[in-house]
Amino acid sequence: MKVIEVKGISKYYGKTKALHEVSFEIGQGELFGLIGPDGSGKSTLFRILTTLLNADTGTASVMGYDVRKEYKEIRKRIGYMPGRFSLYQDLTVEENLNFFATVFQTTVKAHYGQIKDIYEQIAPFANRRAGALSGGMKQKLALCCALVHSPEILFLDEPTTGVDPVSRKEFWQILAKLRTQGMTIVVSTPFMDEARRCNRIAFLQEGNVRGIDTPAVILDRFRNILCPPGLQRDIDNTETRTIIRVNGLVKQFGNFTAVDHISFEVKSGEIFGFLGANGAGKTTAMRILCGLSLPTGGNAEVMGFDVYTQSEEIKRRIGYMSQKFSLYEDLNVWENVRLFAGIYGVPDKEIPPRAEEMLHRIGLYESRHTLVRELPLGWKQRLAFSVAIFHRPQLVFLDEPTGGVDPATRRQFWELIYQAAHQGITVFVTTHYMDEAEYCDRISMMVDGRIRALDTPAKLKEMFNAKDMDEVFRLLAREAKRNGN
Amino acid sequence: MKQFIAFIRKEFCHILRDRRTMLILIGMPIVQIILFGFAISTEVRNVETAVLMPSSDAEVQRIVERLDASEYFHVKYIVHSPDEIDRLFKRNRIELAVVFPSDLNRLRMDAEDIQLIADATDPNLAVTRSTYANGILHTALNAIKRTGTKADASPSLIVSGKLLYNPQMKSAYNFVPGVMGLILMLICAMMTSISIVREKETGTMEVLLVSPVNPLFVILSKAVPYFVLSLINLTTILLLSVFVLQVPIAGNLFSLLSVSLLFIFVSLALGLLVSCLVRTQVAAMLVSGMVMLIPTIILSGIIFPIESMPGILQALSCLIPARWYVDLVRKLMIEGVPLAYVWHEVTVLLVMAIALIGITARKFKNRLE
Numbered sequence: 001m002k003v004i005e006v007k008g009i010s011k012y013y014g015k016t017k018a019l020h021e022v023s024f025e026i027g028q029g030e031l032f033g034l035i036g037p038d039g040s041g042k043s044t045l046f047r048i049l050t051t052l053l054n055a056d057t058g059t060a061s062v063m064g065y066d067v068r069k070e071y072k073e074i075r076k077r078i079g080y081m082p083g084r085f086s087l088y089q090d091l092t093v094e095e096n097l098n099f100f101a102t103v104f105q106t107t108v109k110a111h112y113g114q115i116k117d118i119y120e121q122i123a124p125f126a127n128r129r130a131g132a133l134s135g136g137m138k139q140k141l142a143l144c145c146a147l148v149h150s151p152e153i154l155f156l157d158e159p160t161t162g163v164d165p166v167s168r169k170e171f172w173q174i175l176a177k178l179r180t181q182g183m184t185i186v187v188s189t190p191f192m193d194e195a196r197r198c199n200r201i202a203f204l205q206e207g208n209v210r211g212i213d214t215p216a217v218i219l220d221r222f223r224n225i226l227c228p229p230g231l232q233r234d235i236d237n238t239e240t241r242t243i244i245r246v247n248g249l250v251k252q253f254g255n256f257t258a259v260d261h262i263s264f265e266v267k268s269g270e271i272f273g274f275l276g277a278n279g280a281g282k283t284t285a286m287r288i289l290c291g292l293s294l295p296t297g298g299n300a301e302v303m304g305f306d307v308y309t310q311s312e313e314i315k316r317r318i319g320y321m322s323q324k325f326s327l328y329e330d331l332n333v334w335e336n337v338r339l340f341a342g343i344y345g346v347p348d349k350e351i352p353p354r355a356e357e358m359l360h361r362i363g364l365y366e367s368r369h370t371l372v373r374e375l376p377l378g379w380k381q382r383l384a385f386s387v388a389i390f391h392r393p394q395l396v397f398l399d400e401p402t403g404g405v406d407p408a409t410r411r412q413f414w415e416l417i418y419q420a421a422h423q424g425i426t427v428f429v430t431t432h433y434m435d436e437a438e439y440c441d442r443i444s445m446m447v448d449g450r451i452r453a454l455d456t457p458a459k460l461k462e463m464f465n466a467k468d469m470d471e472v473f474r475l476l477a478r479e480a481k482r483n484g485n
Numbered sequence: 486m487k488q489f490i491a492f493i494r495k496e497f498c499h500i501l502r503d504r505r506t507m508l509i510l511i512g513m514p515i516v517q518i519i520l521f522g523f524a525i526s527t528e529v530r531n532v533e534t535a536v537l538m539p540s541s542d543a544e545v546q547r548i549v550e551r552l553d554a555s556e557y558f559h560v561k562y563i564v565h566s567p568d569e570i571d572r573l574f575k576r577n578r579i580e581l582a583v584v585f586p587s588d589l590n591r592l593r594m595d596a597e598d599i600q601l602i603a604d605a606t607d608p609n610l611a612v613t614r615s616t617y618a619n620g621i622l623h624t625a626l627n628a629i630k631r632t633g634t635k636a637d638a639s640p641s642l643i644v645s646g647k648l649l650y651n652p653q654m655k656s657a658y659n660f661v662p663g664v665m666g667l668i669l670m671l672i673c674a675m676m677t678s679i680s681i682v683r684e685k686e687t688g689t690m691e692v693l694l695v696s697p698v699n700p701l702f703v704i705l706s707k708a709v710p711y712f713v714l715s716l717i718n719l720t721t722i723l724l725l726s727v728f729v730l731q732v733p734i735a736g737n738l739f740s741l742l743s744v745s746l747l748f749i750f751v752s753l754a755l756g757l758l759v760s761c762l763v764r765t766q767v768a769a770m771l772v773s774g775m776v777m778l779i780p781t782i783i784l785s786g787i788i789f790p791i792e793s794m795p796g797i798l799q800a801l802s803c804l805i806p807a808r809w810y811v812d813l814v815r816k817l818m819i820e821g822v823p824l825a826y827v828w829h830e831v832t833v834l835l836v837m838a839i840a841l842i843g844i845t846a847r848k849f850k851n852r853l854e
Contacts, residue, residue, distance in 0.1 A: 050695045052853045071851075072697070080695040086688040090502045091495065102491035103696045145692070 001028040003153060003184050004049065008058035011044050011207075018044040020207040021058070026186065031179050033198030033215070034188035035226070037406040038377040040204040042188040043083055046157045049186070050080045063152060079151035083158050085138040089131030093122055093141055096130050097148060104149030111150040114181075118144050118174055135278040136167025143174065154178065156187040160194065161404060164277035164432060165470060166477040172197055190404060191433075192219065192226055193470070228411040231439055233271075233418055241268040243395055243426050244289060248298035251284050258284040260449035261298065266442075268394070271417065271427045273437050276446030277477045282430050283399065285446070289428070290397055291315045303394060316345075319388035319425075322399035326384050329373035333364055336372055337387055344391035358386050362416065378409035382416060389420055396420065398429040402436065414439050434470040443469075445476050452476050488698060492706035499680065500710055510676065514668045514718045515725065521660035522730040529610075529617050535562040535579045537570055539587040544629055551625040552583065557617050570602065580604045581614050583622070650735070650820050657730040662814035663787030665722050666807035669745070670752050670781050672715045673708075675773035677756030681707050682769040691853065700851045704760070708753045715749050735821030743824075744817065747834050748810040754841035755806070761848045781807040809833050 004026040011019040019041045026032045034042045047053040049062055051071035059066065065073040087096050097119075101108045112119075118140050125133060130141060139159055146154060156175075160168045172194060175185055187198070195201050195215050202212040203222055211218050219226050244266035251259040259281045266272045276282045287293040289302055291311030300307040302314045327336045337355045346354070359365040362382045364375075372380060381401060389396050398417075402410045414436065421427055429440065437443055437457060444454040453460055453476060457469055466472045500507055536549050553560040558581070562573060573579045584600040601618055605611035651658040681704060684690040693703050719742075726732040734741060755777065763769050783789065784802040791802050802808045809830045816822050816830075824831075 047691075047853060050691075052691060052694055054852060075695055076697045078695065080692060082688045082691045084688040086692045088495065088499070088689060089687070091498055095495070095498065099491055099495050100692070100696075102488050103693065103698050105488065105697060 002026065003028050003063050004032075004061070004186070006045075006049070006058070006060045009045075009048060009055045009060055010057045011041075011048065011053065011055050017207045019048075019055070022204075022207075022209050023058075024202055024209065024212050026184065029179065029182050029184055030200065031175065031185045031187070031198045033195050033201035034186065034204060035190070035192075035195050035201055035218075035406075036188075036204035037190075037409060038404045039206075041207040042204055043157055045204070046080075046082075046155055046186070046188070050078060050155050051075060077151060078153045078155060079146035079149070080155045081142050081146045081157060081159050083161070085130075085135075085142050087130040087138060087142055087145065090129055092127050092129050093133070094126045096141060097144055100145040101148045106149045108148060111148060114150050115144045115147050117177065118147070121170075134167075135163045136170070139163055139167065139171060140174075143171070147178075151183075153184045153186065156185065158188050158190065158404075160189060160191065162278075162400075162432070164280075164477065165434060165473050166277055168194065169474065190406065192407060195219065195226075225406060225408040228408050230435075231411065231414055231418060233421075233439070233441070242266070243268045243270075243303055244272075244428070245301045246285075246289070246298070247300070249285065249288065249295050249300050250297035251281075251288060251293070252296045257449055259288070259295070262446070262449075262451045263298075264444055264451060264454055266426060266428060268426055269421060269424050271421050271429065271439070271441045273440030273443040274428060274430045274446070275437055275443055275473065276430075280446040281449040282446055286397055286399060286428070286430065289314075290318060290320055317393055317395070319391070319393040319396035320399075321384050321388040321396070321401055323401065323403045326380060327372045327387065330371060332369050332371050333359065333375070333383060334368040336383070337390065340387045341390050346391050354390065358390065362386050378405045378412065381405065381409075381413055385413065385416055385420075389425055393425065395426045395428065398427065400430055400432060402431065402433065407435070410436065434468065434473055437469040437473075445473065447476055447479055452479070489702065489706055492703065493709050496680070496707060496710040500714070510672060510714060511717065511721075513671070514664065514722050517664045517668065518661070518722055518725045518730065521664055522657045522726075529557045529613050531559045532557060532581050532614050532617075533579045534558045534560045534618075535564055535570055535573050535582045536560055537564055537567060537582060537584040539565065539585065545585055547629065548622065548625040549583075552618070552621055555617075555621055557614075558621070574602070574604060581618060583618065657726065657732050658819050659815075660787070661722070661726040661730065661732050662811045662818065663785065665719070665745070665814055666748070666785055666811045667778070667781060667787065668718050668722065669715050669749055669810075670755075670777060670807055672718060673711055673749055673752030674756035674759065674777055675770070676714075677708055677711045677753055678759035678763070678769040678773055679766050680711075681757070681760035682763060682766050685764060686766055694851065694853070701846070701849060704757055704849070707760075708757060711756070712749060712753060715752075719745055719749075732819070734818050736817040737821075737824065740824040741814065741817045744810065744813045744827075744831060744834070747831065747838065748806065748813075751806045751810075751834055751838045751841060754838055754845060758841055758845040758848065761845055761850075780805050784808060785811050787811060803833075806834060806837050809837075 002025045006025070007023050009019055009022045022045065034045065036042055044053065048055050048060060048067060051067050051074050054068055061067065062074045063077055067074060088099070091099065097108055122137055122140050122144070125137065130138060133141065143159065160171055163171070168191065175187065176197070179185060189195055196219070198215055200212060201215050201218050203210045203218050203226070211221055242265050246265070247263050248261050249259055249263070250257065250261055262285060274282050274286065284293070288295050288300060288307055291302070291307060291314040294308060303317055305313040307314065328339070331339065334355065337358070338351060341351045341355065356365065359368055364379060364383060367375065372383070375383070385398070385401060402413050410433065417427055417429070431437060440457065442454065442456055443460060444451050446452070453463070455463070460472050461467070461469065464472045464475050466475065534552065538545055549560055549563070552558050561579065564570060564573070567584070570582045570584070574582070580603070582602040584602065586598040599622055601615045603611040603615045684693070694700055723734070727734060756773070759769055759772050763772055784791070784798065784805045785807040786802070791799055791808065794802065813827055813830045816827050817824070
């Protein structure tokens with residue numbers, strides 16, 4: 001039985017094409033995955049199916065009801081989790097749940113069986129405000145809220161983006177269980193390991209459905225994009241100069257010890273991966289090293305400068321890029337390069353030739369007059385990275401630089417990182433993608449504010465007797481007591 | 486109904502937990518009333534004055550004393566040459582100068598020979614000051630004439646004025662209605678629109694739209710807490726103005742409250758309309774700030790009298806709900822006229838309320854975009 005039928009749906013935002021002639025069907029009880037890079041039209045498709053948007057052409061029906069005319073019927077029967085954590089940050093966990101239950105004309109008790117398993121995991125925080133929960137917890141709460149009225153179909157728009165691997169795994173166990181109860185689930189994901197768990201997946205690119213089939217078939221047919229081959233790094237790095245030296249570093253926020261006596265060293269020219277679950281203390285430690293925050297105790301030196309007293313010296317000599325800190329969207333590519341080069345004190349005369357060379361190298365020269373907001377996310381990330389190292393720092397910090405893009409785009413990004421490393425720039429990077437962890441020279445794993453393991457990926461896998469970094473991560477993160485917060 | 490209550494409870498949680506905003510919302514009327522009531526004042530008081538006396542004379546002396554004795558003027562300098570007056574003005578020492586003629590005989594005839602020089606950087610203030618000074622000088626001269634120290638005392642015309650409704654000329658009488666209009670507009674229109682648009686921004690609106698709840702319902706429930714809040718503010722303002730600023734409610738309290746409720750409805754409808762039209766909190770803030778608050782301040786007669794505006798601005802001011810409300814409050818609260826005399830203003834506000842709610846209902850979409 002088909003519960004969702006989509007026929008020739010197209011959607012334009014002004015001149016921008018979001019979806020083009022999309023057609024597919026989803027059967028009762030199916031776990032259907034939507035994969036594709038950012039901007040490929042996944043969210044638009046979700047919004048059309050959940051009756052939030054009207055398509056320009058084509059028809060779609062959900063449980064036999066037309067999305068355009070019979071939207072009221074559909075709205076009674078579906079659960080929806082939008083891309084962002086759509087919770088009230090200033091309400092507690094319990095208040096959020098009760099509120100959404102009332103909205104759907106039911107009570108938490110009435111369908112408690114449905115959410116019991118998930119809710120028990122967040123119950124200890126029932127009186128905490130949703131805004132103070134970790135990513136993994138928020139995601140579980142949002143799922144509870146979407147399930148509270150026992151919907152027949154569940155729509156989940158990238159529910160695991162920004163969530164650590166352990167929480168992701170738990171989340172997918174919940175989905176598997178819901179499916180055995182007969183619920184139809186439509187889910188989008190940027191993670192290929194999650195895509196593999198679906199019955200069928202549709203691969204979207206630039207608004208077109210490139211293929212719909214079982215995960216194995218799709219991942220094989222588009223393996224160049226979805227499962228690119230690994231990168232080769234020829235380490236000619238014989239340097240042993242230490243660029244970051246951290247000894248017994250502590251950072252406390254009130255009673256909470258975010259960073260708990262960590263010690264490590266990073267050698268010049270190294271690609272150093274800094275991994276950990278949400279809330280393990282990665283970002284806090286990284287902020288201290290960038291000179292943005294003062295530690296509570298211990299020592300840290302970056303390029304020979306003390307983080308307590310010489311943070312200005314440090315800031316001048318490093319590059320920094322984060323998912324949140326990006327470029328000015330309303331300036332064009334060239335203006336952004338020009339601006340940040342100026343901020344970091346690159347001499348005026350040197351900017352144009354260097355900028356031209358850099359834009360040619362990353363393939364953005366032709367688009368130099370394009371506004372940054374019109375670039376695809378993967379291009380923005382490459383540009384942001386190149387801008388961050390434009391002033392030729394010895395050391396660059398990357399905070400989850402590749403969120404939201406497909407594996408091929410991420411691999412291209414890592415090629416840039418390798419080029420930078422080849423020129424002798426030390427790279428300090430945090431990531432949630434375990435395939436990226438394999439690209440690092442050395443990795444540190446943080447659990448509950450401490451470094452639990454630190455070595456090359458190969459040695460770590462050997463040590464934990466694991467087949468890949470994902471498994472290493474899960475073995476270590478299982479010890480976490482903080483529960484992501 | 487249960488859903489509606491749940492929504493309202495949630496809204497109150499949002500407001501009560503955002504301590505800083507709540508403090509501003511509750512505290513703002515108090516601060517504004519006190520500021521306008523005490524600090525900002527257009528009343529004439531202790532004007533620094535210089536007097537130019539070419540020669541000393543007992544009668545001139547008496548007039549000057551009279552001027553100094555009033556609470557309005559403080560005679561600081563007595564000078565003997567026009568240059569000194571000029572210097573005092575340049576050094577910003579005085580705000581008004583009184584120049585007596587050198588021929589004192591002419592002075593005895595009438596006051597026209599006395600010259601007043603005022604600092605007109607603030608024209609309104611300058612006019613008020615010279616009017617006051619004029620009044621005092623006239624009285625003083627007349628007194629001199631009547632006592633008949635000089636034989637040729639001729640009868641002169643004495644005009645006495647009476648200031649209705651605000652005999653002490655307190656500026657609070659003017660500001661209280663203005664502040665009421667401003668605060669109610671701010672709370673109802675601005676805060677309501679921001680709180681609805683916030684849900685659009687955080688994505689919770691998406692979830693609410695994909696639910697069986699009628700979206701119009703969602704939006705209406707957003708207006709309720711701000712309605713309550715504006716009632717609290719209305720009460721604070723009235724209590725403060727009666728007991729602190731001593732501005733009495735001359736008219737009927739019930740009719741004053743009724744027109745206030747009507748104005749609150751208009752403002753809420755305006756806030757809801759803005760929230761339907763914009764997508765981001767910043768846009769909501771800008772629209773409410775630039776398009777609603779500033780015209781409210783400038784065109785509603787709170788600061789600048791509407792009667793003296795150019796025709797276009799006068800016509801424009803008719804579109805500002807606060808203009809009608811401020812007018813109503815002045816009439817009902819200060820003048821104390823019965824409700825029947827203000828049906829014109831009330832009708833305008835009623836039409837505005839109906840029109841705004843109508844447009845909002847039309848503009849409202851139960852989908853995104």
